[in-house]
Structures are given as C-alpha cells and as structure tokens.
Amino acid sequence: MKAVCWEGTTKVEVKNVPDPKILNPRDAIIKITSTAICGSDLHLYDGYVPTMQKGDILGHEFMGEVVELGSAVKNVQIGDRVVVPFTISCGNCFFCNRDLWSLCDNSNPNAWIAEKIMGHSPSGLFGYSHMLGGYAGGQAEYARVPFADVGLFKIPDGLSDDQVLFLTDxxxxxxxxxxxxxxxxxxxxxxxxxxxxxxxxxxxxxxxxxxxxxxxxxxxxxxxxxxxxxxxxxxxxxxxxxxxxxxxxxxxxxxxxxxxxxxxxxxxxxxxxxxxxxxxxxxxxxxxxxxxxxxxxxxxxxxxxxxxxxxxxxxxxxxxxxxxxxxxxxxxGQTHVHRYLKPLLEHIQNGDIDPSFVITHSMKLEDAPKGYEIFKHKKDNCIKVVLKP
Ligand code: NAD
Ligand code: ZN
The missing domain is CATH 3.40.50.720 (NAD(P)-binding Rossmann-like Domain)
Structure with a gap:
C-alpha cells in the first residue's frame, strides 16, 4: 500500500510499504477514505519529537471502512464506516474507566521510554513516535486499529467524510x-x-x-x-x-x-x-x-x-x-477523544456545527509532501489539509 512516511526533519515521502496485518484478536484493519494533516504532525515534521524513525508512517486523523476483523472484535462489522480516535485506549483500565482515555495504561507498548522522561506514560497515539507506542499512522491506504471494539466509532449514513473526519481529533x-x-x-x-x-x-x-x-x-x-x-x-x-x-x-x-x-x-x-x-x-x-x-x-x-x-x-x-x-x-492534556465522540456527533447531526468549514485543501495521498509544506508555512491560504487515499 501507499503511505506517508517520515524521512527526517521537514521530509515526508509517499512510499510503498507492506499492508498492515491483524496482530491481535482485538485488532481491525481499516481501508482509509479520508485522513488529515494536524498541527501535531508539524511537531514531528519539524523534528521536535524524539524517537521518530525514518520510514515511520504518519497520521492520526483518519476514517474509513472496516475490511478485516480480529476474532475477538464484537461491536463492529466488516463494511462499517468508522472514525478512529487518535488516542488508543483499551477501554478497561483504571484510566479508561474514569473517562480519561488519553491516559490509558494498556495501549503504549513502549511506555518505559515515556516513563523515563515523564514518570508515567500517556496512551499510545497513532503515527506519533516510538515513545508513544510506535503505531503506524493513518496517512495511508490502510491502518491497523488495536482495541477495535472501543477504538472504532460507527458513523450513520447521510454525513460526508468531511463533516465527521474531525471527530477523530x-x-x-x-x-x-x-x-x-x-x-x-x-x-x-x-x-x-x-x-x-x-x-x-x-x-x-x-x-x-x-x-x-x-x-x-x-x-x-x-x-x-x-x-x-x-x-x-x-x-x-x-x-x-x-x-x-x-x-x-x-x-x-x-x-x-x-x-x-x-x-x-x-x-x-x-x-x-x-x-x-x-x-x-x-x-x-x-x-x-x-x-x-x-x-x-x-x-x-x-x-x-x-x-x-x-x-x-x-x-x-x-x-x-x-x-x-x-x-x-x-x-x-491530550484529548480524551472517546469521551466526546457521541455528543459531538449529535451536535453535527443537529446542524449546530459543520466541521468541514475548516478545510481549505483536499488532495490525493500522493500529494502529502505538498500538503505538509503549505500547511506548515501557511501558504496558499491553507488552514486544514485533507488527504483522500
Ligand atoms: P497550527 O500550527 O495550524 O496552528 C497554530 C497557530 O498558532 C498558527 O495559526 C500560528 O500562526 C499561531 N501562532 C504561532 N505562534 C503564536 C503566538 N505566539 N501567538 C498566537 N498565535 C500563534 O496547528 P493546529 O492544528 O491548530 O494545532 C494547534 C496545537 O494544538 C498544536 O500544538 C497541536 O499539536 C495541538 N493539538 C493538541 C491536541 C491535544 O490532544 N491536546 C490535539 C490536536 C492538536
Ligand atoms: Zn491531530
């Protein structure tokens, strides 16, 4: 598949990489239909976040269709259209139970690195360095989503990708x-x-x-x-x-x-x-x-x-x-995205807000390097870039 890879400070490339696979019975694979570039990605782009490695797949604001499920996933089905919170949460730990999803204790396999710097680790994040889990991101054609039962949120028909994509972050x-x-x-x-x-x-x-x-x-x-x-x-x-x-x-x-x-x-x-x-x-x-x-x-x-x-x-x-x-x-703090998905979706459905107002650029995944460049330097009146794989 094609994916946007971090190749060093201010360098991103669209590369051919292996497709993601189910690694755990609670995983799902998503075919991505829309994915955005975030101000947080600029910290990686600028080289401000340690423990990035060349070839890491970027992106944490993404949505799409479920194409494969691990054997233990119960709440979603193949073909469901879903948005994916950028914070990865198990749904069962001390913190998830207290609605503090971005502090999940079970979603960062590299917690020891974060603990060395911060004493404790926040949750894992998609596409956001090895210190925060080393998860491949969603600026790609496909992504693996762990804890799919809590990490996927179904979107009702009748709302466009552009209207719901930003529920991810x-x-x-x-x-x-x-x-x-x-x-x-x-x-x-x-x-x-x-x-x-x-x-x-x-x-x-x-x-x-x-x-x-x-x-x-x-x-x-x-x-x-x-x-x-x-x-x-x-x-x-x-x-x-x-x-x-x-x-x-x-x-x-x-x-x-x-x-x-x-x-x-x-x-x-x-x-x-x-x-x-x-x-x-x-x-x-x-x-x-x-x-x-x-x-x-x-x-x-x-x-x-x-x-x-x-x-x-x-x-x-x-x-x-x-x-x-x-x-x-x-x-x-990093946002407790899971806490807000349902109430904010209701605001969108009620017509209180149409989040697509912020999009100034929609481009192909292949054009991601240009997307990063104009978003970073605020060129071409850029406010938000959405990539369509
Ligand atoms: P952005 O880079 O597009 O926006 C930052 C804005 O700040 C720019 O318009 C810039 O001109 C302005 N700015 C720079 N210096 C300033 C100053 N001294 N005074 C006033 N304005 C100044 O990024 P964004 O996507 O809007 O994200 C903003 C921040 O939110 C980033 O740090 C990002 O990492 C963070 N973020 C946090 C979370 C979270 O969970 N807490 C989630 C997403 C993004
Ligand atoms: Zn973001």
Whole structure:
C-alpha cells in the first residue's frame, strides 16, 4: 500500500510499504477514505519529537471502512464506516474507566521510554513516535486499529467524510480545551492560535456559553475565519501588544480564561536544529514558550488557563510566580477523544456545527509532501489539509 512516511526533519515521502496485518484478536484493519494533516504532525515534521524513525508512517486523523476483523472484535462489522480516535485506549483500565482515555495504561507498548522522561506514560497515539507506542499512522491506504471494539466509532449514513473526519481529533480537542476553560455565563475567553484547533475552540467556547471570545494569531486568513465565521474579536500579535490590548478590552481585569492553542512550534521560538541534538538525550528544553507565557500573564486573577497546545520535554522560564500568585487553574492534556465522540456527533447531526468549514485543501495521498509544506508555512491560504487515499 501507499503511505506517508517520515524521512527526517521537514521530509515526508509517499512510499510503498507492506499492508498492515491483524496482530491481535482485538485488532481491525481499516481501508482509509479520508485522513488529515494536524498541527501535531508539524511537531514531528519539524523534528521536535524524539524517537521518530525514518520510514515511520504518519497520521492520526483518519476514517474509513472496516475490511478485516480480529476474532475477538464484537461491536463492529466488516463494511462499517468508522472514525478512529487518535488516542488508543483499551477501554478497561483504571484510566479508561474514569473517562480519561488519553491516559490509558494498556495501549503504549513502549511506555518505559515515556516513563523515563515523564514518570508515567500517556496512551499510545497513532503515527506519533516510538515513545508513544510506535503505531503506524493513518496517512495511508490502510491502518491497523488495536482495541477495535472501543477504538472504532460507527458513523450513520447521510454525513460526508468531511463533516465527521474531525471527530477523530481537532473537534474534540477544541471542545475539551473550551470545557477546560470552565466557562461561566458572561465570561470572556482569549484563545492564542487560530489554526484548526483554535477555530474549533472558538466555536466550542460559544457553544459552552462564553459571552466573548478573543482570538489571537498573525495569519490574516486565519484571523479572518475566526472573525467572520467564528464571530470572535481578533488581535494580530504582530500589530498590537496582546497583553495590553486584552487588559483594555476587559476593563483592566484580563480574560476569565486564556487558552494556548499554539503549542511547541510557537512562531519565534527559534527551536529548529536544537531538537536534533536533544533527541539523543531524550531531553528537550527551551526558554521561549512565547504564547504560553503570554497566556499565563494575561489571564485574570483566579482565572483558568487551558492548554491543548502540545509540549514535549522541559520548558524553562515559565512564569510560575504569576500562575501561583494569581491563583490560576491550569488544565491540559491530550484529548480524551472517546469521551466526546457521541455528543459531538449529535451536535453535527443537529446542524449546530459543520466541521468541514475548516478545510481549505483536499488532495490525493500522493500529494502529502505538498500538503505538509503549505500547511506548515501557511501558504496558499491553507488552514486544514485533507488527504483522500
Ligand atoms: P497550527 O500550527 O495550524 O496552528 C497554530 C497557530 O498558532 C498558527 O495559526 C500560528 O500562526 C499561531 N501562532 C504561532 N505562534 C503564536 C503566538 N505566539 N501567538 C498566537 N498565535 C500563534 O496547528 P493546529 O492544528 O491548530 O494545532 C494547534 C496545537 O494544538 C498544536 O500544538 C497541536 O499539536 C495541538 N493539538 C493538541 C491536541 C491535544 O490532544 N491536546 C490535539 C490536536 C492538536
Ligand atoms: Zn491531530
């Protein structure tokens, strides 16, 4: 089959690789019909995530049709049309039982590597380094899905791939990030980053009752989408002092909740190259988490900081004094996708939201290298790329 392979920093290639096989009675094989490129893939593309190996298959936002089942799978059938949460979860452990699916204890066979760095391991993720399970990703013609009974979610007829594909990640991610803002009636939420995750976070914040959403970025078409379709007030951080502007817009008090939907590749971090060395030591360090620092400093006293943006390794020089003395609540994590699939599908079915609004580019799997290039550099007004194998 054809698959998008990581071949080193900023290098992806579409290659012919062996088809996936059932390895465990609980596995399923999916023939992929749609798969997207995520901001999280850019961290791999940029070489920020250690334990990637040349030839690893990328992709964690994918859906398709079930074509093969292990003998123990009961809840799905061959021919079912399904979306696949990017987090791999067993459905039976301490964490899955507490609805904390991205913290599953049984889905990362390489947990010992993550434990060395973090003390404990999160769940395995599709296409996201050997430290997080070494699973082949879904930017391919086929993928193996472990724990298929809990890792596949059937989609009713009548909804297109483009409408449901983002249930795999960025819609739940924006939604959980907004939920993590602990929104009360009358609240103002400020969101750094108007990429795909930020766009879903804006809409989710309104769905959860925010009075005002202020969105921050520098890319004109992303700010425009946030403003026109998302109904957010927008700030271009290259044109204004964001901290001062937010104070002014909130009567000096600051937003009730502030969200970092940017993560590691925050523009201006100057990290390129550094990570190649750091990979060797499995130790990542930077003193410039630009957006996150602003988020913490801008948040009002007693407010909430929500961090869907992905970080790895060590981040130094965080304004912990501000966080502590302002009594901030900080919430973060890889999304518990399984928790949100059903309620968010209902929102789509009810017509509350059509997630396809975010797609600017639809291309063939073979064109993935171009997709990564334009998504990374925000060329050609790119906001979200979907690949059709
Ligand atoms: P993206 O790269 O398309 O969007 C990031 C946006 O942030 C860009 O529009 C960029 O211009 C903007 N930006 C950069 N520096 C900024 C700054 N200093 N201030 C304000 N804006 C700034 O990526 P995306 O797909 O929207 O993903 C965003 C983040 O969410 C990534 O870190 C990604 O890894 C993460 N993510 C997390 C989860 C999760 O489960 N927690 C899931 C999916 C994605
Ligand atoms: Zn993603």
């Amino acid at each position: 960025i819609f739940p991610t924006g939604y959980m990030a907004a939920e993590n803002c602990d929104i009360k009636p009358g609240d103002t939420v400020a969101i750094w980053g108007c990429g795909p995750v930020g766009q879903f976070a804006i809409r989710s914040a309104y769905m959860l009752g925010a009075d005002r959403v202020i969105a921050i970025d520098r890319v004109p078409e992303r700010l425009q989408m946030a403003k026109e379709q998302g109904k957010a007030e927008v700030l271009n951080y290259e044109e204004v002092d964001v901290g001062e502007a937010l104070k002014e817009m909130t009567g000096g008090r600051g937003p009730d909740a502030c969200m970092d939907a940017v993560g590691m590749e925050a523009h201006g971090t100057g990290l390129e190259g550094f990570y190649d060395e750091a990979k060797q030591a499995l130790r990542l360090e930077t003193d410039r988490p630009t957006a996150l620092r602003q988020v913490i400093v801008a948040c009002r006293k007693g407010g909430t900081v929500s961090i869907p943006g992905v970080y790895g390794g060590f981040i130094d020089k965080m304004p912990m004094g501000a966080a502590m003395n302002k009594a901030l609540t900080m919430k973060m």
